[in-house]
Amino acid sequence: MxxxxxxxxxxxxxxxxxxxxxxxxxxxxxxxxxxxxxxxxxxxxxxxxxxxNAMARSLRLGRSNMILVVAPDIGDPNFSNILIGLENEARSHGYGILIGHTQNDAQRGLEYLKFLNSNQAAGLILFTGILPFGHQTMTARLPPSVGVFEPVFNGGIPYVGVDDVAGARKAIDLLITEGHRRIAFVGDSRTRLAYSRRRTGYEAGLDAAGISPDLRIVLEGDGTIESGRLAVEQLFMRDTLPTAFMCVNDQTAIGVMIGLKARGYDIPEDFSVTGFDDVPQAVFMTPSLTTIRQPRTAIGKHAMALLLELLSDGEPAETEILLRPDLVVRNSVAAPARFRR
Amino acid sequence: MxxxxxxxxxxxxxxxxxxxxxxxxxxxxxxxxxxxxxxxxxxxxxxxxxxxNAMARSLRLGRSNMILVVAPDIGDPNFSNILIGLENEARSHGYGILIGHTQNDAQRGLEYLKFLNSNQAAGLILFTGILPFGHQTMTARLPPSVGVFEPVFNGGIPYVGVDDVAGARKAIDLLITEGHRRIAFVGDSRTRLAYSRRRTGYEAGLDAAGISPDLRIVLEGDGTIESGRLAVEQLFMRDTLPTAFMCVNDQTAIGVMIGLKARGYDIPEDFSVTGFDDVPQAVFMTPSLTTIRQPRTAIGKHAMALLLELLSDGEPAETEILLRPDLVVRNSVAAPARFRR
DNA sequence: ACAGATTATGTAAAGGTTTACACAGCATAG
DNA sequence: CTATGCTGTGTAAACCTTTACATAATCTGT
Structure with missing residues (x-):
């Protein structure tokens, strides 16, 4: 036996x-x-x-039953929940998940490319917003691929994520409803599609409320805690203070809160702050962070389903699947000070 | 080309x-x-x-260059950092990482067993404290395996983790130094080896300080937030209050803090709390959590190195590698109330 | 100068599977 | 009764490597 x-x-x-x-x-x-x-x-x-024997089978068939998942950083708090969705969907179709992280290092990207070339992976899930491989190889022979969490910048790859515009709109609408009119946008970026979409939502919200946008309170950022802290410093330097900070993600919001607290301000009494993503920490902040929830597990599930479809059909039914983001109201938003005294 | x-x-x-x-x-x-x-x-x-072509190579060689990593829950905040260590070490030796999570479901375990049987993985890293497979198959033909983060309960498998006894000792010593003498232990468990080792450290610390242990303030728990909250309730019911809570992990500590806050107490003024693990949230708690840091990336690295050694040599040089845990002092510990008034 | 050792290369088998093609048996239709 | 088609099964090739064994070429020591 x-x-x-x-x-x-x-x-x-x-x-x-x-x-x-x-x-x-x-x-x-x-x-x-x-x-x-x-x-x-x-x-x-x-x-x-x-x-x-999977090896023999894959050899004969010329394709494996593994999907390569590449993220810039496995430690990203958003990663694990998406991974759960990916894994469940893959496993239930007999596929396994191979994991890699690039740490934004091109060299790493090339190493994972080898997994692809050597036929070890039949498909690719890209967690990073860009194709982490050199440009020449990139066009050559990429397996069926799906971008996830952040639209892929430099390749015509189907994408599954949240509706960033709608999500941002929910955040800005909340702030406006609370009475804010000078609302900073923290985390503007030309290279990160998700962020620029969130800015689109921000501007649409302002527009709908008849508020003319003020570029002095639109701050660049790369989504790190530090970038949030820095944005606060810049605003204080320039002396162009808003009453609320709409941040491009939770990390940025955390940075903003740290910056504001360091200057002795109270949240939400002095300033309101919103995030985006609803990372696990958000609920443990003081005050707990009002943010936009990404349906992460669902994103993973849909992305893998789309990829598997690609693997069998060849042609993607749709090029972009946008899931509905939800507003999570916690304690980092209140009416602006002038309304309360 | x-x-x-x-x-x-x-x-x-x-x-x-x-x-x-x-x-x-x-x-x-x-x-x-x-x-x-x-x-x-x-x-x-x-x-x-x-x-x-990795498939052909693996077929010929009769072994693959993939390592299966099985965790009970990919979403565990401890998981990702260990994974980083595992992945880096594996990649630098030409191995890839295959991921699975069991959600404590035996059925799932069997599915991953198939990956092993079909030669898709040459080795196994077990993140869960028990072998997730049926007992009969288990003994049959298990590839080289290493347990990580939590000693493997039901199999003679080498283990890489933190020195739980020493770590617990650091926590209890801190509390005792601060003047606490009635210190609860929250998260006792017969099935989770890591937890029982931490209790050993707890008792050694009490003993060294000449404090006789009191079983009424040793509470069971499974390491969840809820179990921490529950423990607090029980203590209040029994009216056997300690001045400090030494928790078996950070999740439990979070639960304890929630429970104490819900009853209107201040931490650390009224009660001190310590955790174990130093999960990313710990620093964002209010108050920030004093805890024991697991060198997670290092654990992953050592575990993979040990596994790769097993794969080539066949015999493990050591059966257990214990890394040094560090005390991380934050704001959830202070002298007991009676010392301060 | 020659036996013997050493070095560099080639030939061919093996690893476990899938599948095109061939074939046998049998039913159906003319 | 023969031609035709269908059904179920077998034979053998192919997928791409690695490596034992054979062979050819070169070197070493006498």
Whole structure:
């Protein structure tokens, strides 16, 4: 029953007294094989404990049952929940997940490219906003790929994520409803599509409320805590203070809160702050952070489903799947000071 | 240069005007091949952009270059940093990482067992404290495996983690130094080895300070936030209050803090709390949590190194690698109330 | 100068699977 | 009764490597 070496298809064939071709067919095209034979084969499989050797299968088929997931940083708090969605969907279709992180290092990207070239992965999920590979190789031979969490900047790759414009709109609408009119946007970026979409939502919200945008309170940022802190410093330097900070993500919001607290201000009494993502920390902040929730597990699930579809059909049914973001109201937003005294 | 189908070893051989055997040797045993030949082969490889087909290689060699990492929950905040260490070490040795999570579901475990049986993974890193597979299969044919983060309960598997006893000792010593003598232990467990080791450290600390242990303030728990909250409730019910809570992990500590705050107490003024792990949230709590840091990336790195050693040597040099935990002093610990008034 | 050792390379088998093609048996239609 | 088609199965090739074994060429020591 449990030999030292795993049972092969040949062992099964011998026991079932059929050819290996029939065994293979009994497994993969059961309708092509007579009932009685199928029964014999199944019994033989049970006896031997046979599982098909994935290596041999992949070699023969010319494609593996692994999906490569590349993220810039595995430690990103958004990563794990998306990964759960990806993994569940993949596993239920017989696929496994291979993991890599680039740390924004091109060299790393190339190493993962090798996984792709050597046929170890049939498809690619890109967590980073850009193709982490050199440009020449990139166009050459990329397997079916899907971008996730952040639209892919430099390649025509289908994308699954949240509706950034709508999400940002929910945040800005909340702030406006509370009475804010001078609202800073922290985390503007030309290279990160998700961020620029969030800015679009921000501007649409201002516009709808008849507030003319003020570029002096639109701050650049790369989504790090430090960039949030820096933005606060800049605003105080320039003396162009808003009453609320709409941040491009939660990390930035954390940075903003740190910056404001360091100057002795209270949140939300003196300034309101919103984030985006709803990372696990958000609820533990003081005050807890009002933010926009990404349906992370759902994103992962949809992305993997789309990729698997690509793998079988070849053509993507849709080029972009946008999920609905939800406003999570906590304690970092209140009416601006002038309304309360 | 970039054909539709990837270059094979045969293409390289043809261009270099040698046999495929020589190409293979030039790649894997360069010292066995003449300098001039090696040069030709390398040029041919550069021209074709050849990468060896991992499937064919694994099939021939009878072992893959993938390591399966199984965790009970990918979302665990401890997971990602360990994963980084695992991944870096694996990649630098040409291995890739395959990911699975069981959600404590035996059925899931079996599915991952298939990955192992079908030769897709050469080794196993177990993040969960128990072998997630059925018992019969378990003994049958398990590949080289290493437990990580939590000792493996039901199998003689080498383990890499933190020195739980020493870590717990650091926490209890801090509390005692601050003047606490009634210190609760929250998160006792018979099945989780890491937790029981931490309790050992707790008791050693009490003993060294000449404090006789009081079982009424040793509370069971499974390491969840809820279990921490529950423990507080129980203590208030029984009216056997400590002045400090030493918690088996940060999640539990968070639960304890929630429970105490809900009853209107201040931390650390009324009660001190310590955690274990130093999860990313710990620093964002109010008050920020004094805890024991797990060197997570280092744990991952050592675990993978040990596994790779196992894969080549067969015999593990050591059966347990314990890394040094560090005390991280933040704001959730202070002298007990009676000392301060 | 020659036996024997050493070095460099080639030939071919093996690893486990899938599948095109061939074939046998049998039913159906003419 | 023969031609035709269908169904179920088997044979063998192919996928791409690695490596044991064989062979050819060169070197070493006498």
């Amino acid at each position: 449990s030999n030292s070496t795993p049972a092969t298809i040949e062992d099964v064939a011998r026991i079932a007294n059929v050819s290996i071709a029939t065994v293979s067919r009994a497994i993969h095209m059961p309708e092509k094989v007579a009932n009685s034979t199928r029964l014999k084969v199944n019994q033989a499989i049970a006896i031997t404990g046979y599982t098909t | 970039s054909n539709s189908t990837p270059a094979t070893i045969e293409d390289v051989a043809r261009i270099a005007n040698v046999s495929i055997a020589t190409v293979s040797r030039a790649i894997h045993m360069p010292e066995k091949v003449a300098n001039s030949t090696r040069l030709k082969v390398n040029q041919a490889i550069a021209i074709t952009g050849y990468t060896t």
